[in-house]
Amino acid sequence: MEIRIQGVSKHYQSEGKAVKALDQVELNIPANHIFTLLGPSGCGKTTLLRCIVGLETPDEGEIRIGDEVVWSKARGINVPPEKRGLGMVFQTYAIWPHMSVFDNVAYPLQVRGMARRDIDAKVTAALRFVQLEGVEKRSATRLSGGQQQRVALARALVAEPKVMLFDEPLSNLDAKLREETRKELRGFLSKLKITAVYVTHDRVEALALSDSIAVMRGGRVVEMGSPQKIYFHAEHRFVADFIGRANLVPATVRGTSGGHTMVDTALGPMLCEPRELAPGSEATLCMRPEFMRVSAGTQAGAGNVVAGVVESLAFVGEVYEVEIRSAGQLLLARIAPDAQIHSGDAVSLHVEPAHCLLVAR
Amino acid sequence: MNSSRSALTHALIAIVGLLTLAPVLMLVLGSFSQGLDAFGHFTLAKYVAAYTDPALLHVLGNTVVFVLGSTIFATVLALVLAYLNTRTDIPFKFLFGVLAIVPMMIPHLLFSVSWGLLLNPSNGLINGLLRNAFALQSAPFNIYSLPGMVFVEGMLNMPVAYLIIAPAMASFDVSLEDSSRVFCAGAWRTLMRVTLPVLRPAILAAVVLGIVRSLASYAVPRVLGTPGRVDVLATYLYEMIATGYSPDYGKAAALGMSALATSVLLIWAYRVLTAESGKFVTISSRGWRPTLIALGRMRMPLFAAVALLSLLVIVLPVAALLYTSFVPYSMVPGAQAFAQMSWRHWAEVMADATSLLALRNSLLLAVVGATLGVLLSLFIAYVIVKLRTRAAALLESLTYLSFAFPGIVIGVGFMWFFVQTPLYATLGALLIGYIATYLPYGVRPLASAFVQVHAHLEESSLVCGASPMTTLRRIIVPLLIPGIVSAWILMATMFLRELTVSVVLSRPGSEVLAVQILGFADDGLWGKLSALGIIVILISTALVLLAGVLGARFRAAHGTAA
Numbered sequence: 029m030e031i032r033i034q035g036v037s038k039h040y041q042s043e044g045k046a047v048k049a050l051d052q053v054e055l056n057i058p059a060n061h062i063f064t065l066l067g068p069s070g071c072g073k074t075t076l077l078r079c080i081v082g083l084e085t086p087d088e089g090e091i092r093i094g095d096e097v098v099w100s101k102a103r104g105i106n107v108p109p110e111k112r113g114l115g116m117v118f119q120t121y122a123i124w125p126h127m128s129v130f131d132n133v134a135y136p137l138q139v140r141g142m143a144r145r146d147i148d149a150k151v152t153a154a155l156r157f158v159q160l161e162g163v164e165k166r167s168a169t170r171l172s173g174g175q176q177q178r179v180a181l182a183r184a185l186v187a188e189p190k191v192m193l194f195d196e197p198l199s200n201l202d203a204k205l206r207e208e209t210r211k212e213l214r215g216f217l218s219k220l221k222i223t224a225v226y227v228t229h230d231r232v233e234a235l236a237l238s239d240s241i242a243v244m245r246g247g248r249v250v251e252m253g254s255p256q257k258i259y260f261h262a263e264h265r266f267v268a269d270f271i272g273r274a275n276l277v278p279a280t281v282r283g284t285s286g287g288h289t290m291v292d293t294a295l296g297p298m299l300c301e302p303r304e305l306a307p308g309s310e311a312t313l314c315m316r317p318e319f320m321r322v323s324a325g326t327q328a329g330a331g332n333v334v335a336g337v338v339e340s341l342a343f344v345g346e347v348y349e350v351e352i353r354s355a356g357q358l359l360l361a362r363i364a365p366d367a368q369i370h371s372g373d374a375v376s377l378h379v380e381p382a383h384c385l386l387v388a389r
Numbered sequence: 390m391n392s393s394r395s396a397l398t399h400a401l402i403a404i405v406g407l408l409t410l411a412p413v414l415m416l417v418l419g420s421f422s423q424g425l426d427a428f429g430h431f432t433l434a435k436y437v438a439a440y441t442d443p444a445l446l447h448v449l450g451n452t453v454v455f456v457l458g459s460t461i462f463a464t465v466l467a468l469v470l471a472y473l474n475t476r477t478d479i480p481f482k483f484l485f486g487v488l489a490i491v492p493m494m495i496p497h498l499l500f501s502v503s504w505g506l507l508l509n510p511s512n513g514l515i516n517g518l519l520r521n522a523f524a525l526q527s528a529p530f531n532i533y534s535l536p537g538m539v540f541v542e543g544m545l546n547m548p549v550a551y552l553i554i555a556p557a558m559a560s561f562d563v564s565l566e567d568s569s570r571v572f573c574a575g576a577w578r579t580l581m582r583v584t585l586p587v588l589r590p591a592i593l594a595a596v597v598l599g600i601v602r603s604l605a606s607y608a609v610p611r612v613l614g615t616p617g618r619v620d621v622l623a624t625y626l627y628e629m630i631a632t633g634y635s636p637d638y639g640k641a642a643a644l645g646m647s648a649l650a651t652s653v654l655l656i657w658a659y660r661v662l663t664a665e666s667g668k669f670v671t672i673s674s675r676g677w678r679p680t681l682i683a684l685g686r687m688r689m690p691l692f693a694a695v696a697l698l699s700l701l702v703i704v705l706p707v708a709a710l711l712y713t714s715f716v717p718y719s720m721v722p723g724a725q726a727f728a729q730m731s732w733r734h735w736a737e738v739m740a741d742a743t744s745l746l747a748l749r750n751s752l753l754l755a756v757v758g759a760t761l762g763v764l765l766s767l768f769i770a771y772v773i774v775k776l777r778t779r780a781a782a783l784l785e786s787l788t789y790l791s792f793a794f795p796g797i798v799i800g801v802g803f804m805w806f807f808v809q810t811p812l813y814a815t816l817g818a819l820l821i822g823y824i825a826t827y828l829p830y831g832v833r834p835l836a837s838a839f840v841q842v843h844a845h846l847e848e849s850s851l852v853c854g855a856s857p858m859t860t861l862r863r864i865i866v867p868l869l870i871p872g873i874v875s876a877w878i879l880m881a882t883m884f885l886r887e888l889t890v891s892v893v894l895s896r897p898g899s900e901v902l903a904v905q906i907l908g909f910a911d912d913g914l915w916g917k918l919s920a921l922g923i924i925v926i927l928i929s930t931a932l933v934l935l936a937g938v939l940g941a942r943f944r945a946a947h948g949t950a951a
Contacts, residue, residue, distance in 0.1 A: 083848050109851040116852040122845035126867045135863075136853035180849075187854065 029094035029190040029223055031057040031080060036089035038075055038247075049075040050086065051247035057225060058240070062217050064226045066234040067244035068270070073227045074195055076244070080225060081116055081193050082109035093191060110139075115184030115192040119199055121176045123168040129155070129179055130164040136187040154186040158216065174205050181213070185220065192217075194226040198233060210236055231271050235259060243267045261301070265387045268314040275320070275359045279313040279386065281305045288381045294355045295334045300384040311386045319383035320361035322350065324369060327376045332384060334359070334377040341371055352377060393857065398772050398780045405769065405787045408825035409794075412802030413649070419805050420642035427805040435639035444625075445644075452621040455538055455610070460599035462543030467550035467595060470695065475559045478681045479692055484699055489548045489555070491703050494929045496886035497545055498903050499922040501612035502910055503706035504541050506713055506919075508532035509616075514709060517721035533617035542609045544702050546602055550595035557591035590662050597659040601652050605795035607889045612910060622648055626797050627892065638801055645798035656793035707926065714919035734916035744921055746898075747905035751885050752928075754819055754901065759831075759881035762824045766831030766876055767869070773832070774839035775847075792829045796889025799826060804893055814896035822890045827883050831876045838872025871940055878936035882929045 038050040050072045057063045065073040078084040080091060082098065085106060091099040093114075098107040115136075124132055133154055137147045155161055158178040163171065168179055177197060184192055197213075198206045214237050217224050228234055234241050235255045242252040243266075251258065251267045262268040269276060279291035279298070288299040293313055305311060326335050336354030347362040352375060361377060363369060415427045420436065422429035439445070474485040492500070507515045508530045516528035531537060585592070610624040620628070622644075629641040684691060712722065715730040738744050773785045791799075800822065807818040842865060850860040866873070888903035895904045902925055909918035 081852055083851070109848070110854045110856055112852075113854065114852060116849065118845040118849055120843055120845045122843065122849035124846060124850075124864060124868075126870075135850070135855070139850075139853060139855040139859055139863075183849075183853065193852075 030059045030092075031055075031191065031223065031225070032090075032092040033057075033076070033080070034090045034092075036076070036079060036086045036091060038072075038079065038084065038086045048247045050079070053089070053247070053249055055242060055249055055252070057223060059223055060221055061239040062214075062224045062226060062237055064228060064234040064238040064241045065244055066228060066231065066241050066270075069229055071244040072247040073229075073244050075247075077193055077195055077225060077227045080191075081114055082107060082112050113187075113189055115187065115189040117177075117180045117184050117192070117194045117197045119196045121180040121197075121200070123171075123176050123179055125167070125169040127168060128164065129160075129166050129168050129171070132168050132179055133182045133186050136183060140187065150186055151182075154182040157185070158182045159212075173201050174209055177201065177209060181216065185222075189222070191223045191225065192220075194224065196228055197226075198228070199230070206233075213237065235271070243270060261385065262314070262387055265312045265314070265389060268312075268385065268387045273317050273360060275313075275315045275317065275357075277313040277315075277357055278389075279311050281307050281309045281311060281386075283307045289386060291386065294357055296355070298332050298379075298384055299381040300386050301382060303386045305386065310389050312389050314385040314387050315359075315379050315383060317349070317360045317362050319379060320359065321378040322352070322361050322363050322367070322369065323376050323378070324373060325376065326374055331381060332379045334379070336375055336377060338369060338371050338373045338375055341369070394772075394776060395778070395780065397768065398776060398778065398784060401765075401769055401772055402780060402784050402787065404765065405784060405828070408821065408828065409787055409790050411806050412794075412799050412822075412825070414802075415805040416642045416645060416649070416798065416802035419639050419801070420646055422639060425636075425638055427808075435637075435643040438637075439640045439643040444620075448620050448622060448625045451535060451614075451619055452604070454535055455542065455621050456600055456603045458535075458539035459542035459546060459603045460596055462539060463546035463550045463599050464554075464592065464595050466543065466547045466698075467554050468592065470547075470551055470698075471555040471558045473691060473695065475555060476682055477684050477691075479684060479688060479695070481692065484695060485551075485555075488695075488699055488702060489551045490933070492545065492548050494882070494933055495703075495706060495926055496888070496903065496922075496929070497606070497608040498612065498886070498888050498906055499710060499926065500545060500706050501541055501609045502906070502915075502918060502922065503709040504532050504537070505612055505616075506709045506719075506915060507705060508537065512719040512721075514712070514719075514722060521721060531617070532613055533619070535614075535619050538609050538613045538619065538621075541613060542603050542606055545606075545609070546599045547702070549602065550599055553595045553598065554588065554591050557588055594659055594662045597655050597662065601655050601659070601793060604648060604652060605797075605889065607797055607892065611907070623795065623797050623889075626801075630801060630893070638805070641801055642798075645795070645801060648795045649793070649798050652793035652795055653790065656789065659792075660789065707923075710919040710922050710926075712919075713915050714923055716916070719915065734920045738917050738920045738924075741917070743900055743908075744905055744917075747900040747902050748921075748924070750816055750819075750900060751887075751902040754816060754823060754887075755881040755884040758820050758823045758884045759877045761820070762828065762831045762880045763835070763873055763877045765824065766828065766835050767866075767873070769828075769832050770835035770839050771865070774836050775844070788832050789829050791826050794826055796826060797893060800890045800893030803890070807894070814899060816899050818894050819887075819891060819899060819901065822894050823884050823887055826890050827880060827887075830883055831880050834876040834879065835869065835872045838869045842868050874936055874939050878932050882932050885929060885932075886925060 033053055033055040036050055036053045037048070040047045040049050053076060065076060067073045075084060079086050079099070080093070086099060086101070088101050090097060090102065093112065096107070097103065097105050098112055099105060127135070130151055133151045134147050137150060151164075155164065158181050160175060160178045160182065163175070168176065171179065180197070198209055201209055210233055226237060238255055240252065241255055241258050242249045243258065244250065245266055250264050251262060258267060259271050262271065265276065268274050277293050277295060279293045282290045282292055282297065284290065284302070285299065287302060289301065289303050289305060291298050291300055291311065291313060298313060300313065327333065334354050336352040336359065339351045339353045339358065342349045343365070346365070348365060348367065350361050350363055350369065352359045352361060354377070359377065369375060419427040421431055421433070423432045423434070470485060470488065473479045474482055507513050510516065510528040510531040510533065513528060513530065513532065516530055519525060519529050532541070605623065607623045607627070610619070610621045611627070614621060614624055626641045626645055630636045630638050713719070714734050715732075716726050717729055717731070717733065720726045769784060769788055772781045773788070803818070803822045807813040812818045812821070846864060846868065847860055850864045851857070855863065886903055887901065888907070891901045891904050892907065895901055902921070906918055906921055909915070909921065
C-alpha cells in the first residue's frame with residue numbers, strides 16, 4: 029500500500045524551547061517498496077515513523093495509508109495505532125519477556141479474536157518463514173539477539189499487514205551478525221510483497237536494503253531516490269557527504285565543454301558530470317575516494333589530472349587510505365596494498381569526469 | 390488515545406485530591422471555626438487557645454528532644470551498619486538484611502509495649518533480673534522517660550535509614566576513595582573527607598525522613614511517655630480530643646497545622662534531596678567490586694556488637710511478648726515463672742468477642758484495603774511514570790503529600806470529613822483513611838516496577854492491534870506482577886497494624902487490632918495483649934514470607950526477565 033504524507037509537522041517542548049522534530053514533511057512512499065528514512069540522530073526519522081504508526085500525533089498535516097486517512101489535522105481524524113493494522117519491529121525488539129516465543133508471535137492474531145487452529149497454522153508458517161522453528165515453547169528472552177530479532181519480525185508479519193515499519197532493528201546486533209541479518213532481512217522483504225518503511229542512521233544498511241532512500245535532516249526530507257542515485261548523483265552537499273566518504277572541494281561554474289560542466293577549483297579547472305548551473309554560480313565538487321586513481325610521479329594527460337604529495341598512508345585492511353596534499357586541499361584516495369607509494373612521494377590523481385559530481389553548496 | 394489518557398490523569402487527580410486534600414481542608418476549616426463542627430462561625434480563638442497554652446512550651450521541648458534524639462540515633466546506627474556491611478569484611482552479612490527487614494514485621498505499638506515490659510521501673514523483666522543479680526535497691530533503667538523513648542523510637546527508625554543509606558554506600562564509586570588513598574590520605578581521613586561528603590544527600594534524606602516519622606510517631610510516646618507523663622506533640626494532641634470532659638477538635642486542629650506544615654516542608658526537602666542524590670552518588674559500571682576493608686582484630690568484637698543489636702531489635706521484644714503471654718502476671722523469669730506458664734491468656738483472647746471482632750476487621754481492612762490501594766496505585770504509577778505530563782507531575786505531588794501526614798492530625802481532618810457522610814464510625818471510613826494515608830507505600834514499588842517496563846513493550850502491543858485495555862491486561866500487568874505483589878504485601882501489613890489513624894477514627898463496632906491492643910495496655914492486661922500481639926506478628930511475618938516465595942517463584946519462571 030502506498031503511504032502519502034502531506035505537510036506533517038511536529039513540535040516538541042524541550043527546556044522551554046520549541047524544537048521542530050518534523051517540519052512540513054511531504055513524502056510519497058510507493059507501494060511494495062522497501063523505503064528507508066536515513067539521517068543523523070535527531071533528524072526526525074524516528075518521529076516520522078512513529079507518526080505513521082500512530083504512536084505519536086503530529087501537530088499539522090495529513091497521513092494516508094492506502095486509501096485510508098489515518099491522521100488529519102484539518103478533518104480531525106486520528107486512527108489509534110491498534111486500528112491501523114500495521115506491523116512494526118522495534119529497535120529493542122520489544123519481545124514480551126513473560127510470554128513464550130509462540131505467544132509473542134500469536135499475540136496479534138489472538139487480540140484479533142482469531143480461532144485457535146488458524147492461529148497455530150499462521151504462527152507456525154511465520155516462524156518457518158523467519159527460519160526459527162522448534163523454539164516455540166521457549167521463553168523469548170532466553171534467545172540470542174539475532175533470534176529475538178526474528179521473533180520480532182515474525183510477530184510483525186504474522187497478521188499479514190500491508191505495511192511494515194522498522195525502527196533501527198539491526199542497531200543492537202554486533203557487526204558480523206548485523207551484516208548477516210541485513211542480507212536475510214532483504215531476502216525476507218523481497219519475498220513478502222509488502223511496503224516496508226525502514227529507519228536507520230547507517231548508510232551501508234540503507235544502501236544495501238532499500239529500493240528508495242529519503243535522506244532527512246532537521247525535520248525535513250532533503251533528498252529522495254534510489255540508492256544509486258543518492259550515492260552517485262546526490263544533489264545536496266549534505267547528502268553526498270552523509271551517504272559515503274567524499275572529497276568536497278569548493279568550485280565555481282565556468283561553463284560547458286564537450287558535454288561536461290567545467291568548473292574552477294583550487295585544484296585547477298575540472299570537468300564534471302553535466303549539471304545545469306549558470307556560469308559563475310558557486311557549487312561543491314564531490315569526488316569519492318574509490319574513484320581517485322593514484323599514480324607515482326607527475327604525469328600529464330587527458331581529463332582531470334591533479335598533482336600532489338602524499339602526506340600520510342593508513343593501512344585499513346583491504347586497501348591503504350592515502351591522504352594527498354594538493355594546492356592546500358587534503359584529498360583522500362584508496363590504493364591497492366601492494367602499490368609502491370610512500371609518504372612524501374609526488375603523485376598524480378586521475379578522476380574521470382563521470383565521477384566528479386557537482387552538488388549544491 | 391491521548392484524550393483517554395488525559396481523562397485518566399484527571400480522574401486520578403480528582404480521586405487522590407479528594408483523598409489527600411479533603412482532610413487537610415477540613416482541618417483548616419475546623420481550626421478557624423467556633424464549636425465542635427468544621428463549619429461553625431469564623432474564629433481565631435482556637436489558634437489563640439492552642440498557642441498560648443502554658444503547657445505547650447514544655448511539650449515542644451520534649452518533642453524536639455524526642456524527634457532529633459531518635460533521628461540522630463537511628464541515622465548514626467544505620468551509617469555504622471551500612472558501612473560495616475558494604476565496605477568491610479565483617480562475617481555473617483545476612484544478619485544485616487535481617488536487621489533491615491525483620492523490625493518492619495513487628496508493629497511499633499508492640500515493639501514499644503515489649504520494651505515497656507522489659508525495662509519499666511516497677512516490674513520490668515530486665516530490671517527485675519538485674520535487681521536480683523546485683524541486689525539493687527531500685528530499678529537500674531526507666532524506659533518511661535525521654536531517653537527511653539528516644540532509644541526505642543531510634544531503633545524503630547533505624548531500618549528505614551539503613552535502607553536509604555546502604556544502597557547509596559553500595560553503589561558508591563570506589564575510585565573516588567581510591568584516588569584519595571593514592572594521595573596518601575589514611576582510611577579514617579578518607580572516610581571523613583570523601584566518603585561521608587559524597588553520601589551527604591543520602592544521609593540528609595535519612596535524617597529528614599526520620600524527623601517526619603518520629604514527629605508523627607504515636608505508638609512510642611503513647612505507650613512509653615504517658616506513664617511517666619512525658620508528653621510530646623502527638624500525645625498532647627490526642628489528649629486534647631480524646632480525654633477530659635470537653636474534647637476540643639478545633640484547638641487540636643490549630644496546633645496540628647504546625648506539625649502538618651513542618652512535615653510537608655520536610656517531605657518536600659526530602660524529595661529535592663533524593664532527586665539530587667542521583668547526581669552525587671555515582672553508580673559505576675557493572676562487574677565492579679568495592680575493596681573491602683579488613684577489620685583485623687576488630688572483626689569479631691564488631692560482629693558481636695551487631696549480633697547484640699539484632700538481639701535487642703528482634704529477639705528480645707518478641708521473646709518478652711511471648712513470655713508475657715504465657716505467665717499469669719508480671720514475674721521475673723525463673724523456675725517459679727516457668728512452672729506457672731499456661732495458655733490461659735491465649736484462650737481468653739480467643740474467647741473475647743471484641744478481640745475477635747478487631748481481628749476480623751483488621752484482616753478485612755488489610756485484604757480489601759490493600760487490593761483497592763494497589764489497584765489505585767497501579768493507575769497512579771502508570772500516569773506518573775509513563776505519561777510525564779504537567780498533570781502527571783501534579784498527581785505525583787498529591788500522592789506523595791500523604792507521606793507528610795502525621796496520622797493523628799490527619800485523622801482529625803478525616804473525622805470531620807466522615808461526620809458529614811454516612812461512613813462515619815464504619816469500616817468504610819477506616820478503609821478510605823488507610824488508603825489515603827498509605828498511598829505512597831503502594832505507588833512507590835509500582836512506580837519503580839513501571840520504570841522497568843520499556844515503552845516499546847507497550848507500544849508494540851498497540852501496533853499489534855491490541856486496545857489500551859488489552860495491553861494493560863495482557864502486557865503491562867503481567868510484567869508488573871512482582872511490583873504488584875510487594876506493594877500489596879506492604880500495604881496489607883501496614884493496614885493490619887495501623888494505629889494512628891485508627892485511634893481517631895475507630896468507634897465501637899469498628900475496632901481494629903492496634904486499637905484493641907492499646908485498650909489492653911490501658912487496662913494493664915499485658916498477658917492478653919501479648920497473646921494478641923504475637924498473633925499480629927505471625928500474620929505479618931506470614932505475609933512477608935509469602936511475598937518472598939511468590940517473588941522467587943516468579944523470577945524462577947521468567948529467568949532474568951523484566
